[in-house]
Amino acid sequence: MSPRLASLAAAVLTALTAALALHFASAPTALPATAPPEVFSAGRAREHLARIAARPHPVGSQAHREVREYLVDTVRGLGVTPEVQATAAIHPDMEENSIPGATVHNVLAHVKGQDSRGVIAIVAHYDSVPTSPGASDDGAGVAAMLETLRALRTGPPLRNDVLFLFTDAEETGLVGARAFAFHHPLAEQVSVVLNFEARGSHGPSLMFQPGPGNRWLIQHLARSGAPAQASSLFDEVYRRLQNDTDFTVFLQRGKTGLNFGFLDGFMRYHARTDDLAHFGLDSLQHHGEVMLALARHLGDDALEPAPPEDAVYFNAGPFLVHHAASWAAPIALLALLAVVVALVMGLRRGRLRASGLTWGAGAVLAAAVAGAAAVQA
Template identity: 35%
Template sequence: MATVARGWRLAAACFLLLAVLALKGVLIQPPAVPEHVSASEFDTGRAFARLKRILGDQRPHSVDTAADDAVRDRLMAEISAIGLKPEVHEAMDCSGFPKSRTVSCSRVRNVIAVIPGGNSPALLLNAHYDSTPTGPAAADDGIGVATLLEIAAHLRSEKLARPVILLFNEGEEYGLNGAAAFAESDPLAKSVGKLINIEARGVGGPAFMFETSEPNAVPISQFKAATARPFANSISTDFAKLIPNSTDVVKFKPQGWEFLSYAIIGNETRYHSPGDNLGALSQASLYHMGSAVLAASRELAGADAPPSDGRSLFMDVGGWSLVTLSILAGAILLALLAFCAAVLVIRRRAWRPTLGMAIAVVSGTVAAGAVSIVLGFIRAGDYWRAYPWVTTLAVAATVLAVQAWLVARWADHHDRSQMRLAAWAVVILFGVVASIALPGAIIFFVIGPTLALIGVAVRPRSQGWCRGLSWLGAGIQLVILTELIAQIELTLIDGPVAAVAPLVALAALPILAEVGRGQSRRGVGLVALAALGLWIGAMLMPRASAERPLAFTLDHVQDERTGKAVWAAATKQAPMPEGFARFGPWKPGPLPYNKRVRWQAAAPRLDGPRGALTVIGEAADEHGRLVRVQLDRGGADGILLRFDEKTPVLAMGLPHRLQMIDKHADKGPSFIRCSGRSCDGLKVDLLFGEAMPVTAMLVVQRFAPPAQAAALLALRRKTAQSQYSPDSQVHIQAVKL
């Protein structure tokens, strides 16, 4: 009976772990908006009221449009009402991205106000006021605009050790043009020494401080000193380098300023869509962003901290405290843990269970990944979009079922002390591997393992201390990895869904090692049954809801090179809704100018915007051939010139201000693009690496669908909306240079 009870205990542990993971969201909740605030605190209601006035009718307001002019006028009125004197700094900018073959152009009108202070280098507070052509941008970056205005109302009456520059830049959404123009040509940039940047990739959740300047010891110490409810970890800075999203910080980094960068990332389904509106913006998120940045602004606007070239590891614990450690101390500690674990494994002859535990982690992770891939073929697209927690739990249950079964098998042949040691040795090993790719991960693998390894080392003297420290370490490891899992679920809304599987396996392993003994077949069977039920639920759950809508953008694309026209629907690979078949058949494939896969069906040829490009100059260059062209949108909103990857494009940009193509950029087509009224008549230079004439693709886009699209758009689900790009009319033609 005792053996059977132990078997059920293993199942109970798995279900308890699933319950913890189901409740993981409590670890990343922003603080509630207080009912009453003092005169020195961030006033959420006042900040939101300002934002509501600025956004007006909440229409999209992309760079260099009449709608953005209106937003800018209202923004300047709000700045003046605070008691500051706003100025507009205008510039035409064409700039690129690191490791990219794209140059983006737009005319920007940055709004700047200065709060006087002492003689120390200025603190720059940055947010952008433009939107994408798709939505009103209440969060991205209305939350930054509202935060800066409320902070300005506080700081203007406080004694500051340095001036504070408020930069409301334009053109961030199109190519970081406003930030580039400020950093490269605005005289005020020379006075800046510190920066706080505010962004959004969703409409809710806490304000994550996700990126700092390097070395980061000083900004992290100031962030820790200022922030009452910190949400931040040192993996995020490493991870920010891997994801494709770029913020204004990309243009500010070369200036060498000390900086902190904040963002909210809850419910990315509304990001860059009509759903990013005032009704969706979380008041709690606005309060947390505002209160956190206000405190950090006061800290950074004070006296300079002693300089340091050190790097800190850091992580928050449920947003209540920030744990920090120097990277040197962390690396030494992790290396010592790895050494001690290896010595103990050898001395106690635990290498077989250690191998078994590693196999259990890998097997659970692979099984979850394989199931998610197979089911992705059955139900294509981001089917988890409306209820991501169901799929995350299905992944976790799959990991636990496989891992628990293997742990129990090994536990039948080895004593608990060996299993305990093996589990922590594997956690430490994976921590070492993770830290090689992401050094910021070190701090996630030293606290719990240190406590547990101390317990394992004293085992012969005190079984109680051994069990207690092991359980304490397991609990700490579970909490910190569970919070990380919650953050990854928010970040990777597009998948892969099994990305959390390794963390689930490592969080569960020490606990399973403590209870995984005896006849566990029935218990593990229940866990497997739960995994099956969760996967079935994930397959049957609606993929969209009113709160988390489906992405669905419809374009009419007409290609004069082939004489064909198509309807192109971007659904993130989700199947086309019922009713669209009568306009079909719909087949998936990339568009000529875009690698993203779209559902495409034949469409009628229509009159629409037709851009033009005129060659107005040509000259030999030491590198090849320099061509100057003039653009004309032809009634469109944006224009793009695309060169295939065989065309040796060396640089593109404004005359005498060429942007060299990054030598480290991946091979592929090169683009120069422009958005807004100022594209008409814009002159740009193109530098080619050979003297031969080239053929390019000229693409123009009108940010509105043609009238003939009405019948199709009427079939779009009520829980669907355009995202990233609006429903549009696109025209393609060939041009020779």
């Protein structure tokens, strides 16, 4: 192959790979309300979202009370007896000047299993900030939970308990989650926490934060059939940001689990425009498909104690590739060795030149700088 042809082939292959990666990195298309009853439909969940995100509903407001009443009524309508955990609580561990506190009303829908080995807790918060209707944050998570609960009820009971926990007062400092995790008797039995959040208005729902000892959970995520978008790189980035969700509280309580969120359109976060009109319904579908698949999969799992091992994971097309974190260093060494061998052989045979290598390295650096500059602009 001539060098020119080889360059062309490399360019085409790169473009094709990028296009495929973008295709597989998007959220699934929202299903209409007429979708079969056993599947998750964003079209059906949207009806809930329209009620939840009609206007801002911060803790203590009339709108907040109405959202809670809607949750209680809907859960009861689905044949599950709701519980409201009403208690005054504070969250003393927040790294702020003041200690957040509130009288919280967590709404619980506890679906009992046939031979339960533990509780799968699905969590989203139903309060919003005062400045936003909260369609994405966290109306989408709440609406997805109601539609998931409905879809689960169409099938036979699962083995384990599934707890739908609609937390209160997340925006005032994770107070509702704190009240549940540290003061509700059911918290003791929680084996896995699946938290659903948003920091934008559309885009794929990413699994951006797993709990400790996550290898078995990542294996379940891969096997569940959920259209998971996940990368251990997200977790590394998230750890360096000063952000918290209800999931933080469960980690403090010694629990493990998975944290999901979408973040495209981040300028609408906590803004007046985080409303139904600007909301991407595909994100709701993605939240829901992942939620339902994991509820069914973990709901029938033996929940046996797994070794406390972490995973490295990433998407490759439609697959979630994962391996033990302890393999990372040997794999990296092998890759480095392969590069060194290729360089030495290439230089010896005259196929590579120092000047060409320098240009190549410079191009990689320039691409990184140009990318950062474009994002800033």
